[in-house]
Amino acid sequence: MIDAAKIIADNDLELFVKEIFVMEEQDAPSNATLTFFADGYPGVVYLQTEEGFLLPRRKALTAFFLYGQMIAPYELSIKTPYLMIAFQLYPFAAKMLFDVDTKQLNDDCADFSKIRGTTIENPLEALAISSAISQKVAMIAKFLSEFAREKGMEEYRKIQEAIQIIQDHKGLMTINELAARLNTTERTLRRKFNRYVGVPPKKFAKIIQFQTSLNQISTGDFSKLTDVVYENGYADQSHFIRNMKKFTGKRPLQLKNVH
DSSP: OOOHHHHHHHTTOTTTEEEEEEEEEEEEEEEEEEEEOOOSOOEEEEEESSOEEEETTTEEOOSEEEEOOOOSOEEEEEEEEEEEEEEEEOTTHHHHHHOOOTTTTTTOEEEOTTOOOSSOOOOHHHHHHOOOHHHHHHHHHHHHHHHHHTSOOHHHHHHHHHHHHHHHTTTOOOHHHHHHHTTSOHHHHHHHHHHHTSSOHHHHHHHHHHHHHHHHHHTTOOSSHHHHHHHTTOSSHHHHHHHHHHHHSSOGGGGTTOO
């Protein structure tokens, strides 16, 4: 097991990287299908496999790619054996680090096999040669850290603060309240979220509200569905069901034990 927190701290990536995930399947060759829902975070992925696709777009996945805000449900179809290392970024980090068009990247991914900084080499060739997962993770962390050092910080700390406030309130905060907390205007807040996160602050808050509800449903932490509805700030059960179907394509009780 890798110590994700230590890797992030050692590379001064706390501002940009939320978590590191490693998924591996070494069974006989076949197709694995991984299902994901919106969670508010983009990410950088190294994928070691013979073949992989982003569904429903049926877009071929490269060995090193950046994915954006996933608003609709999506799946990764990957041929086993495979190894996937994902650096989950804070919502503003994709724009900040790589200057991508975050809106165009919504529900999509971009090839990173050739991306490099002014004096920074792309790690893909070294990643393919290295056999140890820990070494691969360290290479990606170093790559992101070097990119971060080329960028400024203060603008992005404000965005991170806004994101943290939304998370702390589980998405249950109006944009007017958020702007007041940050001593800024709603217009400025919307502009910065659209530029750095790829979605407006209201939609990002709805994604966090959805994720909080999904976690409660998937773990069975409720006695009746109305508990989830009202604890997560929905006006009524029909509104809640519509929102869950919008993000997942499923009714709430179909989502028990999905994680």
